[in-house]
Amino acid sequence: MEDMLFYDRLQFAFTITFHYIFPQLTMGLSLLIVFFKGKYLRNNIEKYNDAAKFFMKIFAINFTMGVVTGIPMEFQFGTNWAKFSELTGSVIGQTLAMEGMFSFFLESSFLALFIFGEKLMGQKLHFLTGFLVFLGSWASGWFILATNAWMQHPVGYEILDNGKFVLENFSALFSNPWLIPAFLHNQLASVVTSSFVVASIGAFYVLRNKQTEYGKLFLKTGVIFGLVSSLLVAFPTGDWNAKNVAKYQPASFAAMEGIFETEVAGAEIVLIGQPNMVEKKLDNKIAVPNILSFLTYQEWDRQIPGMDHFKKEELPDNIPALYYSYHIMVGLGTIFIGVMFLSAFFLWRKKLYNIKPLLWTIMFLVPFPYIANLTGWYTAELGRQPYLVYGLLRTADGISPTVSSGNTLFTLLGFVALYMLLGLLFLVLVGKTINEGPKPQTH
Amino acid sequence: MELFWYLAIAIVLTMFFILDGYDFGTGIIHLFFAKEEKDKEVITKSAGLFWDSNEVWLVAAGGMLFMAFPTFYASVFSGFYLPLILVLWLIIFRAIGLELRGQFKFQMWKDIWDASFGVSSLLLALFFGIALGNIVRGVNLGGVEKGESVYEGHYFFLPLWDSSFSPLSKTPGVIDWFTIVIGIISVVTLAIHGANWIILKTNSSINKKLKGVILKLNIVLATLTIFSLIVWKIINPNSFDNFIDKPYLLVFPIIYLTGLIGLFFVKKLKKDIYSFALSCLLIIGGITSSLASLFPILLPSVNTVNEPLTIYNTAAPEYGLSVAINWGIIGFILLFVYMIIQKRLMGGKIDTMDYGH
Numbered sequence: 091m092e093d094m095l096f097y098d099r100l101q102f103a104f105t106i107t108f109h110y111i112f113p114q115l116t117m118g119l120s121l122l123i124v125f126f127k128g129k130y131l132r133n134n135i136e137k138y139n140d141a142a143k144f145f146m147k148i149f150a151i152n153f154t155m156g157v158v159t160g161i162p163m164e165f166q167f168g169t170n171w172a173k174f175s176e177l178t179g180s181v182i183g184q185t186l187a188m189e190g191m192f193s194f195f196l197e198s199s200f201l202a203l204f205i206f207g208e209k210l211m212g213q214k215l216h217f218l219t220g221f222l223v224f225l226g227s228w229a230s231g232w233f234i235l236a237t238n239a240w241m242q243h244p245v246g247y248e249i250l251d252n253g254k255f256v257l258e259n260f261s262a263l264f265s266n267p268w269l270i271p272a273f274l275h276n277q278l279a280s281v282v283t284s285s286f287v288v289a290s291i292g293a294f295y296v297l298r299n300k301q302t303e304y305g306k307l308f309l310k311t312g313v314i315f316g317l318v319s320s321l322l323v324a325f326p327t328g329d330w331n332a333k334n335v336a337k338y339q340p341a342s343f344a345a346m347e348g349i350f351e352t353e354v355a356g357a358e359i360v361l362i363g364q365p366n367m368v369e370k371k372l373d374n375k376i377a378v379p380n381i382l383s384f385l386t387y388q389e390w391d392r393q394i395p396g397m398d399h400f401k402k403e404e405l406p407d408n409i410p411a412l413y414y415s416y417h418i419m420v421g422l423g424t425i426f427i428g429v430m431f432l433s434a435f436f437l438w439r440k441k442l443y444n445i446k447p448l449l450w451t452i453m454f455l456v457p458f459p460y461i462a463n464l465t466g467w468y469t470a471e472l473g474r475q476p477y478l479v480y481g482l483l484r485t486a487d488g489i490s491p492t493v494s495s496g497n498t499l500f501t502l503l504g505f506v507a508l509y510m511l512l513g514l515l516f517l518v519l520v521g522k523t524i525n526e527g528p529k530p531q532t533h
Numbered sequence: 534m535e536l537f538w539y540l541a542i543a544i545v546l547t548m549f550f551i552l553d554g555y556d557f558g559t560g561i562i563h564l565f566f567a568k569e570e571k572d573k574e575v576i577t578k579s580a581g582l583f584w585d586s587n588e589v590w591l592v593a594a595g596g597m598l599f600m601a602f603p604t605f606y607a608s609v610f611s612g613f614y615l616p617l618i619l620v621l622w623l624i625i626f627r628a629i630g631l632e633l634r635g636q637f638k639f640q641m642w643k644d645i646w647d648a649s650f651g652v653s654s655l656l657l658a659l660f661f662g663i664a665l666g667n668i669v670r671g672v673n674l675g676g677v678e679k680g681e682s683v684y685e686g687h688y689f690f691l692p693l694w695d696s697s698f699s700p701l702s703k704t705p706g707v708i709d710w711f712t713i714v715i716g717i718i719s720v721v722t723l724a725i726h727g728a729n730w731i732i733l734k735t736n737s738s739i740n741k742k743l744k745g746v747i748l749k750l751n752i753v754l755a756t757l758t759i760f761s762l763i764v765w766k767i768i769n770p771n772s773f774d775n776f777i778d779k780p781y782l783l784v785f786p787i788i789y790l791t792g793l794i795g796l797f798f799v800k801k802l803k804k805d806i807y808s809f810a811l812s813c814l815l816i817i818g819g820i821t822s823s824l825a826s827l828f829p830i831l832l833p834s835v836n837t838v839n840e841p842l843t844i845y846n847t848a849a850p851e852y853g854l855s856v857a858i859n860w861g862i863i864g865f866i867l868l869f870v871y872m873i874i875q876k877r878l879m880g881g882k883i884d885t886m887d888y889g890h
């Protein structure tokens with residue numbers, strides 16, 4: 091039983107982590123492609139159309155990977171979490187089915203037209219199909235976050251005697267107070283990823299001294315989008331999410347901030363420190379007093395319950411991982427703001443393209459928004475433990491009763507091998523596309 | 534209400550097999566008959582344009598099943614655990630085969646992804662047939678041993694096979710000789726469908742030859758169909774009662790027969806679209822007849838301890854099902870609009886189209 095749960099969780103964590111590498115770029119990049127295409131419609135400068143088409147190629151490869159890793163997600167609710175599906179299907183089946191109906195169909199129908207149809211349709215319609223792809227991918231984020239928001243903060247349901255959750259109020263699923271902040275924060279975070287990708291490719295072209303015309307365009311666009319989205323990710327949306335966690339999941343909040351003991355006169359904010367689960371304290375701590383209370387409640391001496399305040403069964407089961415995930419996300423977010431601010435400043439002073447160290451930094455920064463996004467999700471998901479549906483359904487009670495751990499381990503190993511192959515192919519193909527660069531129109 | 538969603542999901546699944554079915558069929562034909570690079574290229578292209586939007590029908594069916602019949606979804610997806618995960622892996626290989634072949638120009642690269650596309654299409658067709666075979670045959674619900682359930686009555690777990698490979702075994706596996714026959718029927722049907730698609734959408738040099746292939750496959754199909762009906766009757770003696778009680782259900786087998794008989798005249802048909810329509814009828818008739826023979830059962834039980842799963846004992850409660858109808862109808866209308874736009878813009882033969890790409 092124990093290791094059934096363990097392998098089910100490991101498989102879910104592995105496959106969703108791999109899946110989420112791709113949609114974050116899909117959602118962010120579709121916005122930037124719409125931006126490039128829209129610019130071209132207005133100013134008719136070929137460069138912008140080339141940029142849109144170039145990123146379309148990367149988008150297409152990324153999208154394929156997202157689709158093929160997404161389908162196992164949709165099926166895993168049934169294969170590995172059968173009891174969870176049986177008990178909650180009436181509620182989150184709604185949002186998942188709507189995602190298929192309203193976003194996947196939209197995205198996939200118009201993507202083929204956007205990729206193949208420029209000549210058939212003319213520029214205006216081509217822009218429109220690109221816009222619909224963007225709309226589809228953001229709708230997908232919306233429905234999946236509505237699903238997740240319900241698991242984090244269940245609303246609009248009723249529980250029957252047999253333990254089944256029954257939908258009682260459909261619109262509550264979408265007016266869930268958890269949803270809007272999570273959606274905005276998540277979408278902006280995916281814009282961060284794509285801006286960094288665009289800027290990084292730009293930096294590469296400028297540093298390599300080839301295709302510099304495009305390089306400069308990508309750098310400029312990436313830095314401007316990157317600065318705005320990095321700022322918005324931290325404030326107001328990150329802050330807003332933190333307030334929600336403090337309000338609805340106080341035990342997770344204490345764990346993710348690393349507050350072991352409740353302090354009467356206001357909580358400190360921890361910058362650095364390693365959770366020591368035996369002595370129940372942080373080793374090598376650097377903290378600033380009272381800031382956390384202020385950030386969360388705008389009151390310097392507001393008391394925030396620490397982990398000592400909760401029973402063991404209510405606390406997340408992997409506190410150090412939760413704590414690190416959260417601090418990595420916030421730490422990286424702070425660094426992003428710094429780098430993008432600096433870059434934007436030099437862009438404004440027209441010096442950016444000549445400052446080599448900064449260009450190298452931008453180029454090599456590209457894995458970090460991915461890490462920030464994934465650790466953000468780890469924060470959310472580890473914080474939700476030990477529940478699948480917060481406060482109501484325990485993770486251990488959601489697994490498939492008939493699937494043995496041997497079978498799950500077998501399929502997990504298969505997914506690991508297959509996804510390694512996919513990852514390798516993805517890197518090779520994107521590398522090749524970047525190396526070829528955007529081709530100027532020849533016909 | 535249950536009935537509405539049952540029909541909706543049946544329609545979505547049938548659409549999946551018609552649309553993605555031609556992609557699988559194209560893969561099978563590609564594997565066995567496409568020899569020249571030019572043909573290989575147009576054939577993969579004819580499948581490559583829309584595989585993604587076709588596959589979404591499967592995702593949508595999954596989502597709707599989760600929403601409308603959560604108990605069935607949970608039971609079947611965990612019970613058929615291994616074959617389902619195999620299908621997922623095959624779907625991955627099919628998709629990357631199509632998407633990656635054109636990325637590099639050298640031959641070895643193309644050969645690898647052609648094989649990936651062809652073999653996984655073939656196996657997918659086989660597995661989907663095997664799945665249908667399992668559903669009509671039934672499973673050991675509750676994992677009954679010595680007259681007692683091991684699990685809750687609506688759960689089960691099937692190994693890939695049982696050493697006897699027989700559908701009549703007490704504990705049948707996923708793969709037995711009956712489900713294999715249904716699997717082969719599915720492969721043959723989809724191969725015919727795929728060949729029709731290639732003839733319809735391309736000017737490949739093997740189009741003439743493919744008509745002959747269709748004719749031969751159709752003979753195999755007719756033979757296998759008769760054989761499987763006899764076996765089916767033996768395994769599940771009251772499997773045709775529904776058609777006797779409600780004779781109007783006979784339209785479904787008639788649809789199938791129309792397709793089957795019509796395809797014997799494939800060389801005489803005036804337009805390519807007619808024979809494509811006939812293989813659509815085969816698919817529609819095949820799926821709907823199987824579903825109609827079971828209705829309202831979704832998954833029969835091979836023991837007498839536990840009840841079969843039906844649309845009534847696995848459905849989500851009333852309220853959820855009825856709000857979902859509202860968005861479901863809007864969704865279907867939108868879907869229809871997308872499909873019309875797609876077909877208007879991308880109709881005609883694929884290899885003579887100019888994409889500006």
Ligand code: HDD
Pocket residue numbers: 242271272273275276277279280282283323324325327328329331332333335342419420421422423424426459462463464465466467468469470471473474
């Ligand atoms: C580029 C990525 C990125 C960056 C820089 C940040 N975040 Fe974030 N964060 C995410 C990407 C992300 C995410 C992956 O998008 C999450 C996971 C779930 C969600 O809705 O968004 C998330 C969730 C998330 C949560 C919810 C955790 C839970 O549900 O338990 C909080 C409280 C924050 N973030 C707070 C912040 C703060 C205060 C940041 C300040 C810099 C910050 N995030 C930067």
Ligand code: HEM
Pocket residue numbers: 099100102103106107110171234235237238241463464467468471472475477478485
């Ligand atoms: C929004 C859609 C999502 C839903 C509905 C969802 C649902 C789930 C479920 C059912 C589990 C298994 C049970 C458990 O261990 O808690 C899980 C675990 C997990 N998910 Fe998510 N998830 C979503 C998004 C994500 C994303 C995007 C990521 C990361 C990139 C992620 C990371 C994880 C991790 C790391 C675990 C394992 C946590 C643990 O086992 O302690 N999730 N999630």
Ligand code: HEM
Pocket residue numbers: 106109110112113114116117152153154155156157158159160161162163164165194197198227228230231232234235276585588589592
């Ligand atoms: C456990 C939760 C999840 C499930 C069940 C799931 C399911 C799927 C499926 C089935 C697809 C393929 C659709 C197609 O065939 O076109 C897909 C792709 C996609 N998913 Fe997920 N997904 C999950 C998590 C997420 C999360 C957390 C996000 C973003 C917030 C997301 C955003 C997307 C997007 C934008 C696509 C389009 C393809 C791509 O971007 O690569 N998904 N997902």
